[in-house]
Amino acid sequence: MDRAADDVKQAIAGELQLMDPRVRASRELAGQLLDPQFVEVGGSGRRWTYETMLSELPDHPGSSAEDPRFEPSDVSGVRLAPGLVHLTFETVLGEIRTRHSSIWRKGDGAAGWRMYYHQATRVPPGVE
Structure with missing residues (x-):
């Protein structure tokens, strides 16, 4: 496997780990997957930083075994440069x-x- 494909594979593995309720519920485990300079623009429009995400992630949907689980699809990525990967899904x-x-x-x-940046956009019902 070439280096670019391996980098994408590793980033995808990290992304999938962040959807695991055990990881989401643990500040320590989630903190290992988020870059200290992490920023997110959530589906609500709210801006999250490393600290706010780690503080509030255990209370987010998908963070307990009783919650519905994330069902990812169409996960793909491209290596932008050595050590930098962009994923969409x-x-x-x-x-x-x-x-x-x-x-x-x-x-x-x-x-x-580690995830450096994340953006989520909610898709309204009926939109392809």
Whole structure:
């Protein structure tokens, strides 16, 4: 496998881990997957930082075993540069369908791949 494909594969693995309720409920596990400079523009329009996301993620939908689970689809990515990957995909969580774009960057040393930026856009019912 070439380096670009391997980078994309690793970023996708991190993205899928962030959808796991065990990871979402754990500040420690989620913190290993988010870059310290992380920023998100959520489907609600709210802006999240590393600290606000880690503080509030355990209370978000999909963060407990009793909640509906994220159902990802059409996950694809491209390596923008060494250590930088852009992913796009859709999720369904209960009745909510969302389109996502995220940028992952490889940290120094053992840090591995971490989400640097994420944007989510809710898809209204009936939109293809």
